[in-house]
Amino acid sequence: MTDASKSCACPAPTPASNGGFWRSGGWLLAALPAWIALYLILHPAADWLAFRVFGLAPGSRLGEAVAFFVYDAPKVLMLLGAVVLGVSFVQTFLSPERTRDLLAKRTGAWSNLLAALLGIATPFCSCSAVPLFIGFVRVGVPLGATFSFLVSAPMVNEVALFLLLGLFGWKIALLYTATGVTVAFLSGWVLGNLRLERHLEPWVLTVPFEPSRGAEVSAGFSARLELALQATKEIVGKVWPYILVGIAVGAFLHGYAPAELLARFMGKSAWWSVPLAVLIGVPLYANAAGIIPIVQVLLAKGAALGTALAFMMAVTGLSLPETVILRKVLKPRLLAVFLGIVAAGIVLVGFLFNLVM
Numbered sequence: 056m057t058d059a060s061k062s063c064a065c066p067a068p069t070p071a072s073n074g075g076f077w078r079s080g081g082w083l084l085a086a087l088p089a090w091i092a093l094y095l096i097l098h099p100a101a102d103w104l105a106f107r108v109f110g111l112a113p114g115s116r117l118g119e120a121v122a123f124f125v126y127d128a129p130k131v132l133m134l135l136g137a138v139v140l141g142v143s144f145v146q147t148f149l150s151p152e153r154t155r156d157l158l159a160k161r162t163g164a165w166s167n168l169l170a171a172l173l174g175i176a177t178p179f180c181s182c183s184a185v186p187l188f189i190g191f192v193r194v195g196v197p198l199g200a201t202f203s204f205l206v207s208a209p210m211v212n213e214v215a216l217f218l219l220l221g222l223f224g225w226k227i228a229l230l231y232t233a234t235g236v237t238v239a240f241l242s243g244w245v246l247g248n249l250r251l252e253r254h255l256e257p258w259v260l261t262v263p264f265e266p267s268r269g270a271e272v273s274a275g276f277s278a279r280l281e282l283a284l285q286a287t288k289e290i291v292g293k294v295w296p297y298i299l300v301g302i303a304v305g306a307f308l309h310g311y312a313p314a315e316l317l318a319r320f321m322g323k324s325a326w327w328s329v330p331l332a333v334l335i336g337v338p339l340y341a342n343a344a345g346i347i348p349i350v351q352v353l354l355a356k357g358a359a360l361g362t363a364l365a366f367m368m369a370v371t372g373l374s375l376p377e378t379v380i381l382r383k384v385l386k387p388r389l390l391a392v393f394l395g396i397v398a399a400g401i402v403l404v405g406f407l408f409n410l411v412m
Contacts, residue, residue, distance in 0.1 A: 120309055
């Protein structure tokens with residue numbers, strides 16, 4: 056290292072270096088205060104739009120539903136964009152191949168725990184996680200660990216975690232994460248100890264594995280930021296319609312669903328509320344960002360926390376499209392065991408938190 060490189064003196068910025076600074080991500084520093092200011096005025100702006108511009112009556116069913124929608128839609132989309140950008144940047148350091156290599160080096164319960172934790176940090180929904188599941192099996196990752204990853208990746212994804220943090224606070228976010236990781240860990244551990252490899256479809260083990268390093272980035276900050284921006288556009292572009300549908304459903308429930316009815320069907324007093332919530336959630340297909348506004352309203356209307364969490368986990372972790380794709384790689388008995396164990400874990404989580412919360 057030369058003396059010049061150690062010097063603390065910095066040259067005065069020139070127009071060229073200024074432009075380089077903005078192109079390399081400096082614009083984020085200017086955009087952040089505007090993002091915060093816009094986020095802070097969303098609530099009064101939504102009330103003004105619903106009750107002054109649209110002329111709806113405060114407290115009316117339609118007025119409250121519209122106010123909920125025009126407040127929650129930009130709020131959730133703003134949170135989603137910020138979270139996906141940050142997480143996508145971090146994920147330029149963690150490729151699918153690196154995830155696979157980390158899991159292949161672990162055995163026993165540690166592999167299940169690591170797989171469940173890596174599922175949080177990887178940008179895979181339930182459907183896109185299945186091809187990676189096949190790759191894990193092909194390179195010798197223990198079957199139990201692959202199942203732990205398969206459960207954790209959609210159920211405890213980073214978008215849901217940060218949205219829950221922004222909407223409900225750190226306690227609910229931490230509770231959701233801990234329970235999701237526990238379900239993923241135990242599900243994979245049980246399945247791994249049952250030694251059910253023979254119930255994989257034979258073709259899975261014959262698929263040639265061709266490692267791809269395209270997801271790894273060796274460039275600097277600006278290149279990683281560019282990739283993160285591209286990922287943000289792609290992800291938000293795909294999920295925003297589902298989010299708006301989820302918020303619309305939440306707005307309808309907020310304005311029109313009787314609190315007494317929801318509390319009766321999803322409250323603590325009804326022992327069957329948790330299994331029913333799981334059964335209702337399984338055939339539904341929604342990402343976590345789209346289902347969170349509905350859970351927000353359910354809790355506000357009197358639904359028990361454990362029942363609401365069980366519903367959310369069933370929607371994100373046991374989706375119908377995932378089950379259809381899994382049938383291509385798992386024989387019926389293994390698929391049934393997998394679904395049964397995960398569903399039982401979700402039901403137990405719901406009962407536990409309804410009991411202690």
